[in-house]
Amino acid sequence: MxxxxxxxxxxxxxxxxxxxxxxxxxxxxxxxxxxxxxxxxxxxxxxxxxxxxxxxxxILGFNGHLGVYGAGAPLVQYEQDATKIAAIPGVVTATPVVDGQALLTDDRGVAVGGIVRGISQSGLRGLHAISHHIVAGSLDAFQGNDAIAVGIGLARRFGASIGSDVTLVSPQGAATAFGTVPRVRAYKIVAIFEVGMNEYDSNYVFLPMQAAQIFFQKPDQATQIEVRVADPDNVAAIAADVRKALGDQPVVIYDWQQNNNSxxxxxxxxxxxxxxxxxxxxxxxxxxxxxxxxxxxxxxxxxxxxxxxxxxxxxxxxxxxxxxxxxxxxxxxxxxxxxxxxxxxxxxxxxxxxxxxxxxxxxxxxxxxxxxxxxxxxxxxxxxxxxxxxxxxxxxxxxxxxxxxxxxxxxxxxxx
Structure with missing residues (x-):
C-alpha cells in the first residue's frame, strides 16, 4: 500500500x-x-x-445462587427438601438456613444492628467464603447452643477476640402480662472471619442451626434453603428443576440475578x-x-x-x-x-x-x-x-x- x-x-x-x-x-x-x-x-x-x-x-460466595423460601411460612420439611434439591444435576450444595435480624451488643454497651444466620457446622464449612477465610479461632468449636462466628469488622468494633461474649437481642420477644419482653442471649465467639467485603464483615454473624432455631423460636423450621450451582449463568434452568422436584409445595424461588439485577x-x-x-x-x-x-x-x-x-x-x-x-x-x-x-x-x-x-x-x-x-x-x-x-x-x-x-x-x- x-x-x-x-x-x-x-x-x-x-x-x-x-x-x-x-x-x-x-x-x-x-x-x-x-x-x-x-x-x-x-x-x-x-x-x-x-x-x-x-x-x-x-456476593455469590456468601449468599448462594438460589434461595428457596416458604410462601408465607417457614420451611418445615427442610431436610427432605434439601436432599431432593441436592440430587438435581447441576446443583453443588443445598443448605438449610435460619435468617433473622437482631441487635448485637457487648459488655461495654456498644450496640449495632446485624443479620443473624443459623447454619449447620457442615454447611458453614461448605461456605468457602467463610471457611477459607477464618482469621482467628476454628469452626471445630462451631457447635452447641452458645457458639457464634463473627466478621472481623464487627470484632474490631467491639474490641472482641476469641472467647469474648456477644449478646443478641431480638425485638420479637415473648408476650407477657407486662407487654412484649425482648429475647436476650449471650454467645461466645469461637471464630472470626474476613470475607473482604465490609458489609458482610461488619453486619453478619453465624449461629449453629439449632441455636438459631431456639433464639428465633422456630423449632424444626428453616427460613430458606441456599442452593449453589455449578454454572451460575444457567441458574434459571436449575430454578425450574427445583420447582419440579418440590412438587406442589408453596415455595418462592429467587436467584442471584433477580436479587442483584439493579x-x-x-x-x-x-x-x-x-x-x-x-x-x-x-x-x-x-x-x-x-x-x-x-x-x-x-x-x-x-x-x-x-x-x-x-x-x-x-x-x-x-x-x-x-x-x-x-x-x-x-x-x-x-x-x-x-x-x-x-x-x-x-x-x-x-x-x-x-x-x-x-x-x-x-x-x-x-x-x-x-x-x-x-x-x-x-x-x-x-x-x-x-x-x-x-x-x-x-x-x-x-x-x-x-x-x-x-x-x-x-x-x-x-x-x-
Whole structure:
C-alpha cells in the first residue's frame, strides 16, 4: 500500500529540522495525549470490570445462587427438601438456613444492628467464603447452643477476640402480662472471619442451626434453603428443576440475578459512561493530530508542489501525509496499551507504594465495599480500545492528507 518513496518522504517529514520544531512539538503532544488516553481507558475499564467480577464472586460466595423460601411460612420439611434439591444435576450444595435480624451488643454497651444466620457446622464449612477465610479461632468449636462466628469488622468494633461474649437481642420477644419482653442471649465467639467485603464483615454473624432455631423460636423450621450451582449463568434452568422436584409445595424461588439485577445494571451503566467520557481524551488528542498535520501541510506546500511537478501523483501525496499522521496515532496507541496493561498487572504493588508514600488508604473498604483495588484485564475490551484509538487517529489524518493531495503545484509555486 505504501511504497518505498512514500515511506522515505514521510520519515523525512517526521524528523524535524531547524525551524520546524514547533510542528514536531505539537505532534509529540498529540502522541502523548493518545498514549495517556488509551492507557487511562484500559486501566479504568479493567478496574471497573475487576470490581464487578470480584464483587459478584463475593456476593455469590456468601449468599448462594438460589434461595428457596416458604410462601408465607417457614420451611418445615427442610431436610427432605434439601436432599431432593441436592440430587438435581447441576446443583453443588443445598443448605438449610435460619435468617433473622437482631441487635448485637457487648459488655461495654456498644450496640449495632446485624443479620443473624443459623447454619449447620457442615454447611458453614461448605461456605468457602467463610471457611477459607477464618482469621482467628476454628469452626471445630462451631457447635452447641452458645457458639457464634463473627466478621472481623464487627470484632474490631467491639474490641472482641476469641472467647469474648456477644449478646443478641431480638425485638420479637415473648408476650407477657407486662407487654412484649425482648429475647436476650449471650454467645461466645469461637471464630472470626474476613470475607473482604465490609458489609458482610461488619453486619453478619453465624449461629449453629439449632441455636438459631431456639433464639428465633422456630423449632424444626428453616427460613430458606441456599442452593449453589455449578454454572451460575444457567441458574434459571436449575430454578425450574427445583420447582419440579418440590412438587406442589408453596415455595418462592429467587436467584442471584433477580436479587442483584439493579445493582449490577448500575455498574454496567457506569462502565459505559466512563468509556464514553474517557474516549473524549483520545478524541481531543486526535484533534491535535489534525492541527499538527494541517500545519505540516502548510509548511510543506512548496515541497508538495515540487513533488507534483516531478510527477508524484496525488495518491502518493495523500499516502505520505496519511503515514505521517497514522505513525503518531499508532505509536501513541502502542505506548498507551503497554502502559495500561503493565499498570493493571501491577496495580496492587502500585497501590502499596502510593499508600506507603502518602500514609493514607487509597481504597477505603467502608466506601467501596471491597478491601483492595481489583483489576481484571479483558482482552476483548483492550482490543476495542486499540481499534477505537487507531480508527480515530486514521480519521484525523484524512482531511489534512486530502488537502495536501489537492494542492495545485502551479498556484503553490506562484505564491512562493
Amino acid at each position: 505504501f511504497g518505498t518513496f512514500e515511506r522515505a518522504v514521510a520519515g523525512r517529514y517526521l524528523r524535524a529540522r531547524r525551524g520546524e520544531r514547533f510542528v514536531s512539538v505539537i505532534a509529540a503532544f498529540s502522541l502523548i495525549g493518545i498514549a495517556l488516553g488509551v492507557a487511562t481507558l484500559i486501566i479504568v475499564m479493567s478496574v471497573m470490570g475487576g470490581f464487578k467480577v470480584d464483587l459478584l464472586n463475593r 445493582f449490577f445494571a448500575a455498574v454496567k451503566v457506569e462502565q459505559n459512561v466512563m468509556f464514553l467520557i474517557l474516549t473524549l481524551i483520545i478524541l481531543v488528542a486526535a484533534f491535535n493530530v489534525i492541527s499538527s498535520l494541517i500545519m505540516m501541510v502548510k509548511d510543506k506546500t512548496r515541497d508538495i508542489a515540487v513533488l507534483r511537478t516531478l510527477g508524484a501523483p496525488r495518491g502518493a501525496i495523500l499516502r505520505i501525509f496519511l503515514m505521517c499522521g497514522a505513525s503518531v496515532g499508532v505509536t501513541g496507541t502502542v505506548v498507551g496499551t503497554v502502559l495500561g496493561v503493565v499498570f493493571c498487572l501491577n496495580i496492587q504493588t502500585i497501590q502499596g507504594w502510593v499508600e506507603t508514600i502518602t500514609g493514607t488508604r487509597v481504597f477505603n473498604p467502608e466506601v467501596y465495599y471491597l478491601t483492595h483495588l481489583p483489576a481484571r484485564l479483558d482482552w476483548h475490551e483492550v482490543t476495542q480500545v486499540i481499534v477505537m484509538a487507531l480508527g480515530l487517529s486514521l480519521l484525523a489524518t484524512l482531511y489534512p492528507s486530502w488537502r495536501a493531495a489537492r494542492t495545485d503545484p502551479v498556484v503553490a509555486l506562484r505564491n512562493e
